[in-house]
Amino acid sequence: MTADRTGPGPAPEPGVRKPGALLVLDGVRRCFGGIAAVHVEHLEVQRGTITALIGPNGAGKTTLFNLVSGFDRPDGGRWTFAGRRLDGRSPHRIARSGLVRTFQLTRTLARLTVLENLLLAAPAQRGERLSAALFAPVWRGQERAHRARADELLVRFRLDRLRDEYAGTLSGGQRKLLELARALMARPQMLLLDEPMAGVNPALAQSLLGHITQLRDEGLTVCFVEHDMDVVMGVSDWVAVMAGGRLVAEGPPATIGRNPDVVDAYLGRRHDEPEADGADPRRRKGR
Numbered sequence: 001m002t003a004d005r006t007g008p009g010p011a012p013e014p015g016v017r018k019p020g021a022l023l024v025l026d027g028v029r030r031c032f033g034g035i036a037a038v039h040v041e042h043l044e045v046q047r048g049t050i051t052a053l054i055g056p057n058g059a060g061k062t063t064l065f066n067l068v069s070g071f072d073r074p075d076g077g078r079w080t081f082a083g084r085r086l087d088g089r090s091p092h093r094i095a096r097s098g099l100v101r102t103f104q105l106t107r108t109l110a111r112l113t114v115l116e117n118l119l120l121a122a123p124a125q126r127g128e129r130l131s132a133a134l135f136a137p138v139w140r141g142q143e144r145a146h147r148a149r150a151d152e153l154l155v156r157f158r159l160d161r162l163r164d165e166y167a168g169t170l171s172g173g174q175r176k177l178l179e180l181a182r183a184l185m186a187r188p189q190m191l192l193l194d195e196p197m198a199g200v201n202p203a204l205a206q207s208l209l210g211h212i213t214q215l216r217d218e219g220l221t222v223c224f225v226e227h228d229m230d231v232v233m234g235v236s237d238w239v240a241v242m243a244g245g246r247l248v249a250e251g252p253p254a255t256i257g258r259n260p261d262v263v264d265a266y267l268g269r270r271h272d273e274p275e276a277d278g279a280d281p282r283r284r285k286g287r
């Protein structure tokens, strides 16, 4: 289901209920040294939308991503994905449920080729288990399917010419495309992207944004952390704002840009107000 981006949507209130919510968080808390880095009472992510998660440095955005994807453990709370409880599950189980988070290429992955990176990101192969020696034809069929999926993604992201290059030789933007392609090997329902545009040149950033909206149009749900307000306002259907670990506002991008609480807590000025020097305020970073 793709969200209706033209008709009236959910009210712009923190914690608002949404039709077709895919991810639903309740009372999710994480403390470091007695201080709550995250304390989200209620948050729903609507299926088939692009949701930007914004907030000042230290607001808790990355910690929230780590919790939801199983890479960190909460001190309290629960969340469901497509109606299934996922709190307490391992990152592997969560990814298998269809909720996948991208990571920057590690040094180890940089020493593998682009194609190897994709094949390694494929869902666990049954052939890896000893008992599966009995099922060699099944395993070979799976491997063929993974290769076909990798080829499809290499073409989609225009990385096919680079398939045999070491990932470490790619440009910043090409690495981001590879990270996206790796996440898509498992055919997820929802992607969590942490600053997908960081370190990407403007031309490739446009192409990356095009890919993300295209994936949304095909039914994928995307939630991304971003500091660049230009990107946030240009690409997202919905914006959730965190400050001090809490969800302080949410709404469509235009509404969020005019929300006085958000302006105070984060943006510093109204999104649609010109700066004194005449520069477009959307060029300002939220940092």
Ligand SMILES: Nc1ncnc2c1ncn2[C@@H]1O[C@H](COP(=O)(O)OP(=O)(O)OP(=O)(O)O)[C@@H](O)[C@H]1O
Pocket (backbone or CB within 6 Å): 032, 037, 055, 056, 057, 058, 059, 060, 061, 062, 063, 064
């Ligand atoms: N492993 C950790 N140990 C101790 N404190 C942590 C840890 N991880 C995060 N924090 C603290 O939790 C708070 C939230 O950090 P987090 O990185 O989630 O914020 P953020 O919104 O992603 O910030 P940024 O935009 O700068 O990436 C910060 O005060 C941070 O110092």
